[in-house]
Amino acid sequence: MSEIAVKVQDLVVKMGEHTALYDINFEVEKSSFLSIVGPNGAGKTTLLKAILGILKPTNGKVHVFEEPAHKAKPGQIGYISQTKQLDRTFPALAIELVSTGLTRRWPWFISKDLKTKALEALKDIGASHLAYKSVGKLSGGELQRVLLARALIGRPELIVLDEPATGIDAVGEADMYLLLERFQKKYGSTVLMITHDLNAVCHLCSHVLILNQKQIGFGPRSEALNDENLRRAFGHVGHHHGMLWQVAPHKCDGCCNE
């Protein structure tokens, strides 16, 4: 029997009078790659915060590696937030930001040992040249790479990404997915990713969770990602070769095999 990395049971999250999430039940096996898909306001980030243990559910349980989510050890989770949320005015070098993935504190100075590890993490993703660049001067794609190095430096068992493609160009996005896939295969990490990019879902993910406040569909990509679930979540389905995604004819596997 496969080990479970994330287990969500009867999750309900209310924000005042508003119910952000309800009726959420799923389990993610270790080494799976789960995409969380849904329209804006569907509660995707809220769900991610509950899994990260920084948002207390109103009802239900969230377990990460068999511990309540808020008790999961910080080193077990590598988190990549949306780059647009980060404070680019904060005076910091890329190498300092990467080092926080190990120290979980901002460094007064970087010790020799920490410097070696941070440089190695940057080298692994082909970004050694960014080490001494100011965070405020990094492009969207460069910052995403640095954040990836930061998230992966401690070789976490669970990697959580919140719309990692926001603010980066197509080439940068493809690069990032490639690096992520390579890391996941090498270390067998479990990946949870919120994305609007259904092509990326088709090519990367083993499982999909479709969400619109409640759980619309969950399962292996080829089962969960279908017209009916997408229609229920988004109210419509993108046309074949259209903007939203490519489906041929009704299952994701069709497009991935094209």
Add this chain to the structure above:
Amino acid sequence: MTGVVMSEILSLPFMQRALIAGILVSLLAGYYGVFVVQRKLSFLGNGLAHATFGGVALAMLVGMEPLTVALPFTVFASIGITSVRRNTALGSDTVIGIFFAISMALGIVFLALREDYATDAFAYLFGSILAVSNADVWVTLVMVVLSLLTLPIWGRWSYSTFDTELAEVDRVKVARDDYLLSVLIAVTVVVAVKVMGIVLVTAYLVVPAASARLISRTFSMMTITSVAFGIGSTILGLIASYHLDLPSGAMIVLVQSGIFIVCLPFSRG
């Protein structure tokens, strides 16, 4: 020349107290100011200074030592601001503005209730090196020692200043740390009021840190530079204040502003 000026100033007990208190206060304000500036809470210094005014006015009304009332009054206001900011959808500027207005209104009412005209309130409004007592120096010294004890927290405060969410995911107790920081900033404002005055005390928290931000590439360098600018501007400002017989707070702010202008062309990302 400078040596003669310094030896003259250091021979005067009130100047000794002003210099020691000023240097200690600028050390505190430079240290906490980097968080105020990077968290975009520059208006906080103003809000807390006016809370101090409310506390000082209340102390004058009831005939107590001003700092003993101003300290809890300002700390309470700071915790209130942090609590409302964290638990409502209101912006920081709005919350600080509300506390600012309440404190100011209370201060005016307290002063109006006094039968005699409160001329001593001017020392608190504009700062006076003559007003610095031995007790003020000791209180400030205790604050510096307490702040030294918080040095291990600097890394956590800095991390959550950069990104609250990343810090929370890494199990930093952001809420607890925020409350502690807000209390320490409040105490710093109260002890700085004697030297700087209520009107200008916010400059102590903002200007050296902002100047340091302009020329620093790392947050640790910004912190060290901010403290250095704070101390340097206090010494120069107090000397100028003594020789020109002008208010100490205003002179210190003018020196700080000069440093800021000099740093502007060297602005780094």
